[in-house]
Amino acid sequence: MGxxxxxxxxxxxxxxxxxxxxxxxxxxxxxxxPQLDAVLPTRGWPEASLSEILIPADGIGELRLVLPALAxxxxxxxxxxxxxxxxxxxxxxxxxxxxxxxxxxxxxxEEKQVLWAAEQCLRxxxxxxxxxxxxxVDDRSLRxxxxxxxxxxxxxxxxxxxxxxxxASPASLRLELTTAPHTAIWVRKCRGGNAPSQAIPFDHVHRxxxxxxxxxxxxHAVHQRMRGSLNSGLRRNHERKKQSA
Amino acid sequence: xxxxxxxxxxxxxxxxxxxxxDDSPLVLVDGPVNARTVMAANARARAAGLHIGQRLTAxxxxxxxxxxxxxxxxxxxxxQQFLAGVAYRYSSQVALLPxxxxxxxxxxxxxxxxWSTMERRLRSDVxxxxxxxxxxxxxxxxxxxxxxxxxxxxxxxSHEGMQRLLDDVPxxxxxxxxxxxxxxxxxxxxxxxxxxxxxxxxxxRRFGAGLLQAxxxxxxxxxxxxxxxVPPDGVDWHIELSxxxxxxxxxxFPLRRMIGDLAAYLSGRDGGVQRFLLRLEHRDRVVxxxxxxxxxxxxxxxxxFDAARGRLEQVQLPAPVLALRLIADxxxxxxxTGRDLxxxxxxxxxxxEQLRERLRARLGDGAVYQWSTxxxxxxxxxxxxxxxxxxxxxxxxxxxxxxxxxIPWRGALRIVSGPERLETGWWDxxxxxxxxxxxxxxxxxxxxxxxxxxxxxxxxxxxxxx
Numbered sequence: 001m002g003x004x005x006x007x008x009x010x011x012x013x014x015x016x017x018x019x020x021x022x023x024x025x026x027x028x029x030x031x032x033x034p035q036l037d038a039v040l041p042t043r044g045w046p047e048a049s050l051s052e053i054l055i056p057a058d059g060i061g062e063l064r065l066v067l068p069a070l071a072x073x074x075x076x077x078x079x080x081x082x083x084x085x086x087x088x089x090x091x092x093x094x095x096x097x098x099x100x101x102x103x104x105x106x107x108x109x110e111e112k113q114v115l116w117a118a119e120q121c122l123r124x125x126x127x128x129x130x131x132x133x134x135x136x137v138d139d140r141s142l143r144x145x146x147x148x149x150x151x152x153x154x155x156x157x158x159x160x161x162x163x164x165x166x167x168a169s170p171a172s173l174r175l176e177l178t179t180a181p182h183t184a185i186w187v188r189k190c191r192g193g194n195a196p197s198q199a200i201p202f203d204h205v206h207r208x209x210x211x212x213x214x215x216x217x218x219x220h221a222v223h224q225r226m227r228g229s230l231n232s233g234l235r236r237n238h239e240r241k242k243q244s245a
Numbered sequence: 246x247x248x249x250x251x252x253x254x255x256x257x258x259x260x261x262x263x264x265x266x267d268d269s270p271l272v273l274v275d276g277p278v279n280a281r282t283v284m285a286a287n288a289r290a291r292a293a294g295l296h297i298g299q300r301l302t303a304x305x306x307x308x309x310x311x312x313x314x315x316x317x318x319x320x321x322x323x324x325q326q327f328l329a330g331v332a333y334r335y336s337s338q339v340a341l342l343p344x345x346x347x348x349x350x351x352x353x354x355x356x357x358x359x360w361s362t363m364e365r366r367l368r369s370d371v372x373x374x375x376x377x378x379x380x381x382x383x384x385x386x387x388x389x390x391x392x393x394x395x396x397x398x399x400x401x402x403s404h405e406g407m408q409r410l411l412d413d414v415p416x417x418x419x420x421x422x423x424x425x426x427x428x429x430x431x432x433x434x435x436x437x438x439x440x441x442x443x444x445x446x447x448x449x450r451r452f453g454a455g456l457l458q459a460x461x462x463x464x465x466x467x468x469x470x471x472x473x474x475v476p477p478d479g480v481d482w483h484i485e486l487s488x489x490x491x492x493x494x495x496x497x498f499p500l501r502r503m504i505g506d507l508a509a510y511l512s513g514r515d516g517g518v519q520r521f522l523l524r525l526e527h528r529d530r531v532v533x534x535x536x537x538x539x540x541x542x543x544x545x546x547x548x549x550f551d552a553a554r555g556r557l558e559q560v561q562l563p564a565p566v567l568a569l570r571l572i573a574d575x576x577x578x579x580x581x582t583g584r585d586l587x588x589x590x591x592x593x594x595x596x597x598e599q600l601r602e603r604l605r606a607r608l609g610d611g612a613v614y615q616w617s618t619x620x621x622x623x624x625x626x627x628x629x630x631x632x633x634x635x636x637x638x639x640x641x642x643x644x645x646x647x648x649x650x651x652i653p654w655r656g657a658l659r660i661v662s663g664p665e666r667l668e669t670g671w672w673d674x675x676x677x678x679x680x681x682x683x684x685x686x687x688x689x690x691x692x693x694x695x696x697x698x699x700x701x702x703x704x705x706x707x708x709x710x711x
Contacts, residue, residue: 090627091618
């Protein structure tokens with residue numbers, strides 16, 4: 001026990017685990033949101049890995065977050081696949097964001113097949129990005145997606161309800177979108193760096209108006225009686241799918 | 246002219262063996278019921294002492310357990326036709342001779358390279374399909390046929406070379422009419438060279454014109470008189486399984502062979518296939534049809550096999566399967582997809598088309614699609630499933646998610662922009678009069694909602710600006 005072991009020998013023998021195992025290289029997948037890029041260690045979406053986006057409800061800009069990257073990929077003739085989206089992707093809306101619809105394939109899959117389809121697409125190596133909306137997904141299946149993304153060198157995005165935030169996840173990047181008081185992005189985990197403690201303002205609304213769409217903004221509130229909670233449409237959609245099946 | 250001859254000495258046996266996954270002893274038998282003789286035996290059976298020409302009863306005395314399958318001449322013809330289709334890839338002049346295929350290769354050399362290169366490719370093609378073969382080349386088809394019968398790999402590129410090689414061929418292997426071949430050795434003529442130098446008028450008097458004609462065809466002094474092979478326009482192949490198969494997994498091996506054959510046939514024909522039918526045959530002429538359809542014509546073995554297997558694995562077998570049949574009538578032209586020379590994808594990447602077919606095979610034919618926009622302003626009709634697109638761009642904001650059916654919205658909301666009035670659709674009965682607004686809910690969601698014109702109540706939610 002008294003023998004002195006040089007630290008270098010231990011490191012060479014790989015008996016000591018070092019916190020940062022893989023050196024982080026700056027990727028070439030900017031998110032299109034400069035403030036977000038600035039805090040991410042990869043300066044963009046982590047390449048060939050899984051990114052998890054946690055949302056409290058639908059329609060708060062979760063697609064706007066990934067659309068700049070998807071537009072860039074599809075315009076470069078790289079295929080992007082959506083697996084079991086909760087609603088119909090509106091073709092015109094996506095085109096307005098610069099997505100080339102000829103490179104956007106939508107895959108309808110039952111709940112049980114979503115992960116299989118996502119893994120096939122990621123592993124194939126022929127997709128640039130795969131977006132999936134799995135309903136029930138655990139740590140193990142997310143790890144499979146992460147490995148598949150690494151094998152096929154593809155960007156993987158998984159959209160989930162924010163209630164899963166408490167569960168650990170093997171994703172390289174976990175982002176949470178919050179709406180109150182303003183829409184903001186919280187980086188909950190990013191491989192290769194510490195997650196920033198501050199939220200990043202996510203001003204997708206401003207971009208909407210700056211593009212000249214709503215020049216004549218008529219703002220007045222219409223309050224009606226609240227009935228039931230406005231929950232994520234994900235659940236509603238899965239119920240709809242069950243009914244149609 | 247240069248003719249290649251592909252001699253297939255064990256066509257019947259190879260045809261049976263290639264559908265069997267195991268190598269248990271096996272013989273093909275033929276003849277009347279009380280005097281069955283062995284026509285062919287596989288390696289395990291030969292090792293046990295069984296040989297061609299043996300009586301079946303004698304064979305049974307030597308080896309207790311072996312499979313005896315009736316020799317089927319029609320089946321041999323079908324395999325020969327199939328291999329002619331494979332050879333058709335290399336030449337437009339392909340003809341069938343007993344147990345052999347001859348093809349003219351000199352005109353294909355500019356495409357495939359010299360004969361030695363082409364020979365290698367031809368051999369590897371036929372070997373990959375599981376057929377034993379011998380190859381020879383000579384300036385005449387019948388000359389090549391004789392040389393292939395003597396030994397493997399005999400090549401004569403000129404008439405003189407062919408003459409030299411033929412001179413040493415024993416008459417018994419000369420494939421000339423049987424009567425002279427039996428008689429001539431008794432006159433001291435044992436080699437083909439001796440026969441070729443004999444006076445022609447004497448030979449004609451002694452053996453008739455048939456022998457001289459056969460010799461002239463062999464040497465190229467007379468047209469070869471072959472009927473050229475014409476590839477069929479459709480595929481209808483049939484495999485009898487050796488036993489009743491009750492689970493799909495046991496069909497995968499014969500299926501792989503069949504799909505491999507289909508791919509070989511398609512590349513010989515320079516075509517593709519978009520739809521084909523797998524027919525599983527049960528007892529009493531009951532069949533289960535498994536249609537396989539793809540989005541575009543394909544001919545790669547992997548894509549076709551993936552698609553067929555995916556469909557087959559979903560089938561519930563009502564009864565054991567006795568035979569498998571593959572029918573493909575529609576064989577459209579095949580255009581290979583262009584690939585980037587500096588492809589950045591990983592080396593083992595699956596082509597996107599193959600991935601798409603794999604997903605469709607498991608999830609259903611309509612499960613993978615693309616949206617394109619139409620010029621109809623009504624959101625319900627504004628997009629359709631199609632690959633081609635008009636590329637319109639709507640100046641007013643459109644959401645990214647569209648609800649399949651609008652749903653009533655009873656929560657609190659704040660109008661962000663609008664209204665955008667849609668008053669259209671009178672021409673097809675789907676009359677629509679709506680005011681669309683971009684609204685924000687108190688959860689911070691941006692939505693696309695409409696209400697009746699000039700009323701700001703009774704909100705219907707139609708999309709999300711996600």
